[in-house]
Amino acid sequence: MSEPYDTIISPQNIEIKVFLLEEEHIDRVYAMEVESYPDAWSKELFLPEINNRAGKFFVFFIDNSLIGYAGYWLGGEEAHITKFTVAPTYRRKGLGTLFMNYIFKQVKKEDVKKIILEVRERNYPARCLYEKMGFQTIGTRIGYYSRTRENAVVMVLILDDFTDYDTD
Numbered sequence: 001m002s003e004p005y006d007t008i009i010s011p012q013n014i015e016i017k018v019f020l021l022e023e024e025h026i027d028r029v030y031a032m033e034v035e036s037y038p039d040a041w042s043k044e045l046f047l048p049e050i051n052n053r054a055g056k057f058f059v060f061f062i063d064n065s066l067i068g069y070a071g072y073w074l075g076g077e078e079a080h081i082t083k084f085t086v087a088p089t090y091r092r093k094g095l096g097t098l099f100m101n102y103i104f105k106q107v108k109k110e111d112v113k114k115i116i117l118e119v120r121e122r123n124y125p126a127r128c129l130y131e132k133m134g135f136q137t138i139g140t141r142i143g144y145y146s147r148t149r150e151n152a153v154v155m156v157l158i159l160d161d162f163t164d165y166d167t168d
């Protein structure tokens with residue numbers, strides 16, 4: 001594997017290596033994607049996230065195990081979170097919170113003022129996490145997810161109003 005982009009420490013004090021998405025990660029990311037979403041992205045949808053100049057896509061590893069991934073697109077002072085996933089066996093251990101804090105830190109470096117995301121209306125774990133981290137619901141997109149026809153809740157966080165979350 002190539003050199004990590006960064007290293008962060010889990011709440012359990014375990015070292016997590018952060019990489020930017022590369023082709024060699026795609027099979028593992030896709031396997032977790034299918035496990036995690038009723039409307040999973042196809043493998044092909046991940047490919048443009050490699051070397052995407054208009055955003056970043058991080059994959060998180062403990063040793064050789066993929067434990068999650070998260071991506072965003074940039075547009076002006078706004079970041080749009082495209083993916084946010086923790087591996088099933090690693091959930092409820094504070095990693096979602098850690099990864100979101102990591103995204104906050106990264107987008108602040110890119111002068112982002114506002115983060116936006118969509119989440120399935122019935123995805124209570126994710127909605128709870130986002131609310132806990134300061135996101136506010138600004139609307140609903142009816143039937144947004146084409147496969148399931150489920151509604152999306154649109155959530156926004158204004159970074160200026162936000163307490164400093166530091167992952168160092």
Ligand SMILES: CC(C)(COP(=O)(O)OP(=O)(O)OC[C@H]1O[C@@H](n2cnc3c(N)ncnc32)[C@H](O)[C@@H]1OP(=O)(O)O)[C@@H](O)C(=O)NCCC(=O)NCCS
Nearest residue numbers: 036084085086091092093094095096097119125126128129
């Ligand atoms: C949503 C997700 C990223 C949360 O990751 P996580 O590592 O479990 O999150 P954390 O451990 O940091 O949890 C933080 C808070 O989120 C909320 N939360 C997380 N999972 C929850 C669950 N199953 N039920 C209720 N609340 C939950 C809680 O408020 C939790 O705080 P607490 O543990 O102190 O009660 C993870 O469940 C996931 O990957 N789900 C599948 C993919 C997905 O739906 N992603 C969101 C796409 S929009």
